[in-house]
Amino acid sequence: MSPAVEATALSKSHGSVRVLDSLDLRVAEGTVFALLGPNGAGKTTTVRILATLTRPGSGHARVAGHDIVTERSRVRRAISLTGQYAAVDETQTGAENLRTAARLSGLPRRAAARRAAELLERFRLAEAGDRLVRTYSGGMRRRLDLAAGLVRDPGTTRVMFLDEPTTGLDPRSRQELWDAVRELSAAGTTVFLTTQYLEEADRLADDITVLGAGRTLATGTPAALKSRYAEHRLDLVARDREAHLRLTSAASAVTTGSVTATPDALSLGVPTDGSAAHVRALLDVLDPERRDVDRFTLHTATLDDVFLALTDTTALPVNDKEPSRV
Amino acid sequence: MSDALSSATVLAGRGIRISRRNLDAVITSMMLPIMLMLVFVYFFGGAIDTGTRYVTYVVPGVLVLCAGFGAASTAVSVSEDMRLGVVDRFRTLDVGGTPFLAGHVAATVTRNALSTALVLGAAFAIGFRPAGTAAGWLAAIGLLLAWITAVSWLSAALGLVTRTAEAAGAVTFFMMFLPYPSSAFVPIETMPSWLHGFAEHQPVTPLIESMRGLLLDRPAGDAPWIALAWCAGLLTVALAASGCLFRFRTR
Structure with a gap:
């Protein structure tokens, strides 16, 4: 099977600063992959490039089998992204946020409403669905953000990108988010997450790449890296x-x-x-x-x-x- | 194309929903033009000789002023979406820059249609009695909507370059200021002569002159065409600029 994410010699500079320096990545379909690194290592840039939000300076990458530059729309239809800051509207309710996203993904009104209801249920937000997001806890926002990334028909999201999904969450919310990630992974979605928490990578990831100053420092399973x-x-x-x-x-x-x-x-x-x-x-x-x-x-x-x-x-x-x- | 249109519609709905919930901001943006109208009519109006009742003279100007206030809010909401990463969500859902901005502009135009109605209502209450024909009214409303769309889109483009909501609010200042050095509140002849050139040839003057002509059923000359040309020109510039800026900001 072709890898879910395959990147070759990705590089990116912001002005004279080299943010990514010839990065190679390979993530097998259906696994949980963690990109681990300190602040400024290039994690977010990597995710943004792979999720087609930023163009690479040089190098190539394929996500879900599609080229991230020449087949941008196809990549977008196969991925979801949850960024570092929950990209949800505070002055819409949870349900409205999900319906907006579902309609933008191309679902007609009724199907979008159904999808929103399903997702609220799945992420344990059904009760809070009609409340403004402004009243949500940090953990609820992240879960809503995760859900918003999954509005397409079930099964079409092949790769899920999570950029520091638990930064700033309390331990309980973090645990809940981990559970959500495990469920997604169990259902066959490939999960690509970045984190600066080692415990998170250790618990969730099948494979880890340690990133420092835009370069791969090491790569392997958590156990292999430790030994x-x-x-x-x-x-x-x-x-x-x-x-x-x-x-x-x-x-x-x-x-x-x-x-x-x-x-x-x-x-x-x-x-x-x-x-x-x-x-x-x-x-x-x-x-x-x-x-x-x-x-x-x-x-x-x-x-x-x-x-x-x-x-x-x-x-x-x-x-x-x-x-x-x- | 139909994708883009339906995305824009969904985003317009979102914008309207959000502004409904920021009622205080909406009310402020609606009250301000009304307050200004009252100030002009009752405080200054007595001293301004326009050859007609002052309220009749000033209402078109207040409507344009109101459009400027409304348009300015577009820059703020666009800049917030850019800053908070909401735009990234839309982009991963394969929504392009134009539908994204069109949604914001459509929400602004809707809001503005409402505030224009309120201003007109208030104007009637204090004695504004226009004499325009139905066709004149339609033409005046059409012109005003064209103007609102053009300046909102310009404002949206500015929202793309400003990094904070405060900055976005500040750069749209000129839109709110533009009606003052025009024939909106006082006849241009009463201004110092060095201002005449600017005041006569800036877009707001033909817009206001044509609204006056159409609403009061007086000859407006070629002012409506000049105003329409301004709207089309500004919109073209705004579309091109926002396209480039969106690509630049999302590289």
């Missing part, structure tokens, strides 16, 4: 300064990875594979007499580590990070 760019770590707190010294030298002797030591906090991080056997063995080797280690925690690799490792502009080697305070 490649971050590692599990045993964080120890020594009983006193001498114990800390002894532990540090013992750790340097047994491990091939690098050890992070923070003498002032009496703490120390040692790489491990995270298994019980390895952790137990490591503790025995480092502290055979069981007097130097006061406490320990196991730090599991997270996408945060991947993200920090990849987007750190000072480009420290992966293992030289501060031990994270879990």
